[in-house]
Amino acid sequence: MSAKKTEISKRATEVLRLLKSEYPVAICELTHESAFQLLAATILSAQCTDVRVNMVTPALFDAYPTPAKLAVADVAHVEQLVRSTGFYQTKAKNLIGMASQVMTRFGGEVPREIEDLVTLPGVGRKTANVLRxxxxxxxxxxxxxxxxxxxxxxxxxxxxDAVKVEYELNAMLPPEEWGEFSLRLILHGRRVCDARKPRCEECLLESLCPSSTLPTKKSTGKTATKKLAHKAATGKAATKKSTKKPVKKTKARKK
Ligand code: SF4
Structure with missing residues (x-):
């Protein structure tokens, strides 16, 4: 392993240690009581917040508590139940298709292998890894x-590329930590490292983050900040507002 790779790997281990101390309990915020329910909730979470999904799933799971019931559901009724999550027509079709294939190909049990999970409608590698x-x-x-x-x-x-990022992170962390590392990064992203305005001044990872927007410790009093590093890491200036036009929402894709 090159010196650079060793350094990055050590940083990943330190990030893992600090995140574990900051977020001792790492939980998935989608409400569920079974693999089937989490699979359905994760399909609904495409382009939608977990809070919104959690508002919709109680009625969905009351009406269709099992893959057997959802597999024969009336699509218009499912559309009506999931409408507020956005892309409701695609999502309703994927939910019924997922349940149908769980019944016909997997004997009513949600499969565990990633190669099987990603063959289900609406299920991509991210959703498969959530389930696993x-x-x-x-x-x-x-x-x-x-x-x-x-x-x-x-x-x-x-x-x-999300799949390439997954493989890079996997290579640096123990397999038993993968899932909770992801959950903790999500928590930290929601609470501190905001996409538009990261709160570096309250971030416990600041001392090892090359993208921190705070002045460096070796600052000469001029403008020695890590902003350039941030720009290099993200392709954007740290504090400038993006001048890009808002991107139109696209169809819900496999997650
Ligand atoms: S960019 Fe700022 S908030 Fe995000 S991880 Fe780095 S120091 Fe923390």
Missing amino acids: SVVFGLPGLPVDTHVGRLSRRLGLTKLE
């Missing part, structure tokens, strides 16, 4: 927008 790590206790590191952003800001990767 949260309900099955198996290694799986879901890379969502928070995990990708924080990994780049912390200098753990330079890559944008």
